Amino acid sequence: MVNNIRRSTVVFEHDFVAGLEGLLVFKLMLGSISNIDDNEYHCNKTQVRKVISGVVGAASSVTSIQVANLLRLFRIPQVSFFSTSPELSNKQRFEYFTRTIPSDHYQVKAMVDIIRLLKWSYISILYEESNYGIKAFEELEDLLAEYNICIAVKEKLVKDSGVADESAYDNIVSKLLTKPRARGN
Numbered sequence: 001m002v003n004n005i006r007r008s009t010v011v012f013e014h015d016f017v018a019g020l021e022g023l024l025v026f027k028l029m030l031g032s033i034s035n036i037d038d039n040e041y042h043c044n045k046t047q048v049r050k051v052i053s054g055v056v057g058a059a060s061s062v063t064s065i066q067v068a069n070l071l072r073l074f075r076i077p078q079v080s081f082f083s084t085s086p087e088l089s090n091k092q093r094f095e096y097f098t099r100t101i102p103s104d105h106y107q108v109k110a111m112v113d114i115i116r117l118l119k120w121s122y123i124s125i126l127y128e129e130s131n132y133g134i135k136a137f138e139e140l141e142d143l144l145a146e147y148n149i150c151i152a153v154k155e156k157l158v159k160d161s162g163v164a165d166e167s168a169y170d171n172i173v174s175k176l177l178t179k180p181r182a183r184g185n
Contacts, residue, residue: 052076053076053077054076054077054078054079055067055071055076055077055078055079056078056079056080056081057078057079057080057081058080058082058083059080059081059082059083060082060083060131061083061084061085061087061088061131061132061135062085062131063083064078064080064083064085064088064097065083065085065087065088065094068088068094068096068097071096071097072094072095072096072097075096076096077096077097077098078096078097078098079098079099079100080097080098080099080100080101081099081100081101082101083099083101084099084101084102084103084104084107084132085103085104085131085132085135086103086104086105086108086135086139087135088103089103089105104132104135104136104139105139107136108136108139108140108143109143111140112140112143112144112147112149115144115149116147116149120149121148121149121150122149122150122152122179122181122182123144123149123150123151123152123182124151124152124153124154124155124176124179124182125137125140125141125151125153125154125155126155126156126157126172127140127154127155127156127157128156128157128159129156129157129158129159130159133156133157133159134156137154137156141154152179152181152182153175153176153178153179153182155172155175155176157172
């Protein structure tokens with residue numbers, strides 16, 4: 001208790017609740033929905049439910065997007081320590097979301113800066129089949145077009161290595177080898 005203000009915290013270990021964060025946040029909110037603008041909700045004379053002040057997490061951008069969409073309905077702020085998707089920078093859609101780590105936008109911009117510094121104009125791109133990989137690729141593709149940098153080959157790597165066999169990777173290498181000039185001037 002600080003200055004007569006009592007705070008409590010509920011912590012979920014990330015690996016334990018992978019994929020369940022949105023459901024858990026929703027269940028926690030059930031006691032707060034009817035009393036968003038009040039300090040307390042009195043169920044009876046002995047039980048008091050507190051309003052949720054905010055949520056810290058989730059780690060993945062996909063989960064943070066789901067949780068943020070739910071929390072915004074109730075004007076509950078969310079702080080993420082590891083969600084980097086540029087999509088979360090849209091303050092009209094995610095006005096109650098903030099993060100403690102930069103957006104992937106800056107990583108993509110740095111990639112393009114390096115490509116330009118090396119004076120490459122024809123490149124190949126491999127990216128991961130995930131929200132992280134797909135969103136970064138889309139942003140990279142747009143930024144490359146602004147600088148008239150052409151993409152020779154673009155290949156998506158299956159995220160779950162158990163799904164892709166060795167021949168899938170051999171196929172990607174074969175496609176890359178068909179464009180040997182895709183590496184700069």
